[in-house]
Amino acid sequence: MKIAALFLLLAGWLLVLAAVVLLRTPAPQAAFVLAGLGVEALGVGLLFRSHAAPHGRHE
């Protein structure tokens, strides 16, 4: 799950880069940049979830 989360972070960033390079019209460019950030948010969420410690792990 951690690997998938890290890939999501990277994929989101690549989506943002692609939007900057390929799109010239402001509205679609901004939409895709925000979509890339959304993919990254999923990745961060997955990382949080994968690190949810079993209760009392460090008791």
Add this chain to the structure above:
Amino acid sequence: MNLSPGAVLSESGAVFVTVSILLIPLAMAGLALINSGLGRARNATHMVMASLCVVAVAAGIYFVCGFSFEGVIGGPAHTVSIGGKPWNWLGAQLLFFRGLDLNGSPASLAAWMQLFCVGLAALIPLGAAAERWRLGAICTSTAVLAGITYPLFAHWAWAGGWLAQLGVNYGLGHGFVDAGGSGVIQTVGGLAALSMAWIVGPRRGKYTQEGMPSAIPGHHGVFVIFGCWLAWIGWLGLNSAGAVLFSGLAPARTVLVGVNTTLGAGSAALMTALVTRMRFGRPDASLTANGWVAGLAAGSGGCAFVAPAAAVLTGLIAGLVVPFVIENLELRLAIDDPGGAISVHAVGGIWGLVATGIFGRFPAVIVNNADSLARTPPPGDSGQWVAQIVGVASLLGVVLPLTYGFNWVLNRWSPQRVSAEGERQGLDLHELGAGAYPEFLTHGDEFLQH
């Protein structure tokens, strides 16, 4: 070789920047005191000692290779061409500061300032992994941050890298703007803090078998509040020097920087005090201190480019958000962050970058990359917020995976967490052989729920 970065300074300007840079170590001392005060007495000396080691290692590694990777505005760099546009992605200076004349030029002042800034960024993870992070592992992790992750992003944002060129190359406002380091220092450090909190896990006794967190109070509230005072003074220097060196602000215009820095921190602290007063019946000192530093972290990015009222609004939102993030990280996500570093620096820093895009009003040209000097007509503010979001996305999409990955590997090679016995004994005795307060009776873990 005489480097020629974008900013041009008069002699009095160089003196002003020198004085501003000299204030930055006070921010480091402030963070060390805050982190020490928010921890238990048994780890107090270890925290301050670790802070000193972090600053030393960060400066050394940055001198060896960090500056080479970061570079300066207009200096040599590795560039690739994508879609016919140059993408400047890594500095190509010589190692060991070779070729850099330490003569008070903007390039030398930038290099000197960065020696402090990288230490400040590397101090941030200490707050999140406090009380269970080995001293040797702290130094190794700091070396990675100072040698790789920090210079990489600092080059992109502060040394004419591709983020700074987004305006010139793609018409996104003035490119990514981060005058005082909301992204370069605060968010880079905050994401390292998040990585370390994940890797070392919560402190022993922090969570019960049922998953309920126990309150582990800090041992010295005065340290924490006094640390905020020192951090404020250090931040005034940091933001002023950064605005002049990396954004080309005239030294006389740093009055706005000082006003905004103070208003941002003050409004954030007041908002946090108000929120905790409403929720808990009285203002919480440690959370209010966190709010103060969050206001500083959030205000750094746009300190030179927002009106004072916008700085107040930025601070108010930072102060409102931080206590809720701290609470949710601890209660819902089982993140044990004794110093609140993730919420204060990562969340505060990201909010500061976004706020710069929303509230920023920029002069005709910002000296954040060499190309902008020759560019006519000057870029407008259109698309600035998109440039800021691209910067945030780069922090989450590159800096976080790199930081997490490197520290994960280090942890596999040699565990970063101290032994259970060492944690119970306290890191002062376990790693340093002496406690901070030997003549005082210190409490054990009797206040924890088991």
